[in-house]
Amino acid sequence: MYIVTAEEMYEIDRYAIEKGGIAGKLLMENAGSQVAHQIKKAYDINQRIAIVVGSGNNGGDGFVIARYLVDYGFDVTLFQLVADEKIKGDAAYHKELWLNQSDKLELVTESNQLKDRLIAYHLVVDAILGIGVSGEIREPIRGMIEVINQLDLTRISVDIPSGLPANDGEDVDIAVKADQTYIIEAPKVSTFCEPTSNYYGNWDIVKIGIPTSAYLDVASRRWRTTSDVQASFPNRGTYAHKGSNGRGVIIGAQPTMPGSVLLSSRAALRSGAGLITVATLKENISIIANGCVEATYHVLPNLIDRLSDKDLKAFDQFDAIAVGMGMGRAKSELLSSLIENLDKPVVIDADGLYHLKTFLDQKAEKRANLIITPHYGEMAMLSNLPVSEIKKAPFEVSKQFAIKHNLYIVLKGKNTIITTPNGTQMVSNQGNPGLAKGGTGDVLSGILLTMIMQHPSILEALANGSYIHGMAADLLIDLKQHTEIDLLATDVIEGLSQVFRTLS
């Protein structure tokens, strides 16, 4: 499933109309009928429905929705919030179809008037502004959005809550706070950004018949769905041996933080790695081995000096590396020596990101297999941008950063955004606030390490790993084994088994 900006959606739309030969009127018919069908399924027939329409094609969808809902037996009134001459093209066509069957169309051009009229309704369908919104919201629409937000109504937005930008990086002026949004055809970028996602309420996507070919040269962001993961998850061959399931090494842990590497190694093994070696200080080994008897160990004299030739030779035997967990932030050359000398996928997390920052502007050519896994705070540190800027434009910031520094980014959050060195992006939106705890990032690193050893595409592997991590947390709560309060990183590791059952 592609995620689009407003400009991309218009281009895809144009392709469907010009190359696909699907008339715009028909796309609008499909959009409205699909939304009405969803409303019929989800809401009680006794609800009185007000549909508010604006001047653009979003309003056009509103006219179609009205026609279908009346047919389903709902009591529907249409409120047109703009003058007659503003309704043009396909929207005017569908307005006419509505008027052919009903006289329930009221022109309302002031917010007070709208307030008085909406009081008698249970549910409002918001078809005022779609992806064509630009700039500050003008009166009287601004006042009308305020009224809709104030009243005790169920708010259902069509395509996007009116007033909300579709893209990331734009400020929210005022927008409908929807309970439910029926997104037309493809989710917009703002669906997955923290400052805007809440406006959508619950959301579903309705397809309107645009062929996938219309997206191919236009959109470069995708949303990772369960069926994508099922389709790309590697099968374990009947004759698999531990070598064929990936041999990985995990480097890190100061004596004050052995748990970090313990979590990563257990998560990597529980995700199906053939062999995991932990490279750490001698004093950590008995503690980590106590919690992870399946791993083997490699002793490092310290986590500060450049890696010796002997260590590098040993690490060269592995398929992939994870480094940085619990490593501490004291000046260290370990990471730079690792990246300079070994040409393998390396997952860098936690303190490793601070070390990476010290040589970020050098050695970029060595990085095609480098994967960084920052949360928003760490991304702010790496990019020298405030967290608020990254939250506002997470797609754009990660894309610029990944291209500039030639690496993969897994930007962790409620919606985890994965970006390749050429700017292709995937979003995994599984997971819940129970994951906002120490250690869950270490678990993710371990899972990602295993996934990249088992999949030929690093992007697919990272998307699968992020999905599995979030889904384990979701299933533990759905199956009532934990709540968001008591869920711990170790529980997520134990929950992986439930996820794998759903994938085979």
Ligand SMILES: NC(=O)C1=CN([C@@H]2O[C@H](COP(=O)(O)OP(=O)(O)OC[C@H]3O[C@@H](n4cnc5c(N)ncnc54)[C@H](OP(=O)(O)O)[C@@H]3O)[C@@H](O)[C@H]2O)[C@@H](O)CC1
């Ligand atoms: N994706 C698809 O394939 C399909 C998409 N479809 C639908 O079309 C929608 C996009 O339609 P669109 O392009 O007509 O834009 P849309 O947002 O309805 O209206 C723009 C108008 O709003 C106004 N306006 C703008 N800014 C404003 C402001 N700040 N403050 C106040 N007013 C403002 C301005 O009007 P003006 O004030 O200039 O008269 C402008 O002309 C899309 O979201 C989806 O629902 C389906 O029908 C079928 C296929």
Ligand SMILES: [K+]
């Ligand atoms: K809308």
